[in-house]
Amino acid sequence: MKTEFVDLDGHPFFLRSxxxxxxxxxxxxxxxxxxxxxxxxxxPHLTDRFHCIAPDxxxxxxxxxxxxxxxxxxxxxxxxxxxxxxxxxxxxTVMGHDWGAAVAYGLAxxxxxxxxxxxxxxxxxxxxxxxxxxxxxAQAEASQYILAxxxxxxxxxxxxxxxxxxxxxxxxxxxxxxxxxxxxxxxTAEWSRPGRLKTMIHWYxxxxxxxxxxxxxITDLPEMPRSRLMVRCPHLxxxxxxxxxxxxxxxxxxxxxxxxxxxxxxxxANHWICHQIPELVAQAIGxxxxxx
Numbered sequence: 001m002k003t004e005f006v007d008l009d010g011h012p013f014f015l016r017s018x019x020x021x022x023x024x025x026x027x028x029x030x031x032x033x034x035x036x037x038x039x040x041x042x043x044p045h046l047t048d049r050f051h052c053i054a055p056d057x058x059x060x061x062x063x064x065x066x067x068x069x070x071x072x073x074x075x076x077x078x079x080x081x082x083x084x085x086x087x088x089x090x091x092x093t094v095m096g097h098d099w100g101a102a103v104a105y106g107l108a109x110x111x112x113x114x115x116x117x118x119x120x121x122x123x124x125x126x127x128x129x130x131x132x133x134x135x136x137x138a139q140a141e142a143s144q145y146i147l148a149x150x151x152x153x154x155x156x157x158x159x160x161x162x163x164x165x166x167x168x169x170x171x172x173x174x175x176x177x178x179x180x181x182x183x184x185x186x187x188t189a190e191w192s193r194p195g196r197l198k199t200m201i202h203w204y205x206x207x208x209x210x211x212x213x214x215x216x217x218i219t220d221l222p223e224m225p226r227s228r229l230m231v232r233c234p235h236l237x238x239x240x241x242x243x244x245x246x247x248x249x250x251x252x253x254x255x256x257x258x259x260x261x262x263x264x265x266x267x268x269a270n271h272w273i274c275h276q277i278p279e280l281v282a283q284a285i286g287x288x289x290x291x292x
Contacts, residue, residue, distance in 0.1 A: 001040070005062075008083040014062035015084075016040075016054045019047030025088050026050035029081065031098020031123070033170055033200055035061035035190045041178075042274045045282035049289065050093065055084060057103065059199030061190050067199065072206035078106035085114045095119040095285075097274060098246075099203055102126065108231045118231055118258075119285060121238045122271050124250045125231070125257055127224050129209070132250045134221055136212040139247045145169060146204055146211050155198040163188050166197070173244045178275040231258040236288045238281055240269030262288055 002017045016036045026046060028039045036054040043052035056063040058080050059072060081103055085092055094115050096104030101123020108115045132139035148154060158166040170187075171179060191197050212218045235258045237251065255261050264284045269276045 001043075006084070006087055008064075008080055008087065011064035012062075013058075013064060013080065013084065014056045018043040018052040019050060021051050023047070023049065023051045025090075025092040026052050027081065027085065027088070027092050027094045028052055028054040029057065029094065029096040029100030029103050030054065030060070031096075031100045032203060033166065033187070033191065033197075034098070035187075037061075037186065037190075039274070042278040042281055045278050046285065049286065053084075053088065055081070057081075057100070059202055060196065061193070065193075065196060065199040067195060069202045069205045072199075072202040074102065074106055074207070075110075077103050077203070078110060081107055082111050082114055085111075090114045091116040093117040093119065095121065096123050097121045098123055098271070105231065108233055108235070109229050112232060115233055117289075118233055118235045119238065119288075120236070121274055121281065122240055122243050122246055124246055125229075125254055126209075127226075127229055127257060128253050129246075129250045130221065130224065132247070132252070133209060133211050134218040135249075136215050136217040137249070139249050140212040141214040142245060142247055143211050144214070146209070149201050149204045155201055158201075159191070159197050163191055166191065174242060174270040174272065175276070176272065178272060226257065229257055232260070234260045234288075235262070236285065237261060237263045238273065238284055239263065239265040240271060240273035240276070241265050241267050242270035243273075245271050264288075 004015050005012050006015055014036065028043065030036055030038045036056045039054040043054065046052055058077055059065045091114050094104045094107055101120045104118060104120060105125050108118045133143055210218050210221065266273065266277060266280060274281055
């Protein structure tokens with residue numbers, strides 16, 4: 001693994017990379033509450049095909065982390081990664097997980113010239129997800145933690161007692177045998193960087209997603225025009241069926257927005273699929289690629 005800092009629009013971003021720089025780039029975008037190093041389980045299994053590049057995204061790890069919540073809008077997060085693709089030389093294959101999927105979808109929808117192929121692992125397109133959140137059903141119930149994170153000062157609550165509540169949130173209700181003590185120590189070291197937990201949570205605070213209370217549907221959602229939210233490149237969705245944070249209803253109707261969609265699902269994995277079964281995830285990606 002190689003590490004380096006790059007300057008993107010005047011701000012430092014920390015990158016990890018695996019494999020031969022002469023191979024096609026694969027941009028790997030982490031979610032909450034991870035960091036670029038979280039791809040270390042999967043990336044080595046993809047270096048036969050790709051030069052894997054994993055940034056700490058804005059507000060995370062060793063990358064630029066402004067304090068102002070107004071600097072975490074989706075367009076700005078997508079802009080960071082568009083600048084990185086320009087730095088790398090695009091178009092590239094983009095892979096996203098969790099919140100990283102939101103940025104990956106943003107790139108595919110709004111900067112399609114930069115994205116040749118899109119891979120999502122347990123992440124969601126904004127329209128099916130917002131529909132599920134607004135319905136007030138199981139997905140809304142599973143996502144009530146978003147409201148807790150958005151509260152002012154939540155970073156202090158979640159950091160208390162050596163991140164006791166953060167660990168509970170991160171590891172709740174799913175098999176986490178992959179999370180060894182050494183690995184958890186690595187995560188807490190990243191969360192402990194000055195101000196980082198606050199800026200990580202700013203992604204939730206800046207998001208326009210509306211989360212219904214269970215049994216209280218939201219019926220006045222703003223219009224989400226299909227024509228602007230299309231994924232026109234080849235798209236692979238890899239899903240761990242044991243996910244209790246993102247439920248199947250959060251991807252219902254995805255084909256409406258991604259006509260070239262392939263779905264692959266695994267019963268033996270959950271939200272943390274890239275840690276649990278990296279070999280099978282890599283195999284699914286290889287099988288999907290044109291000469292796989």
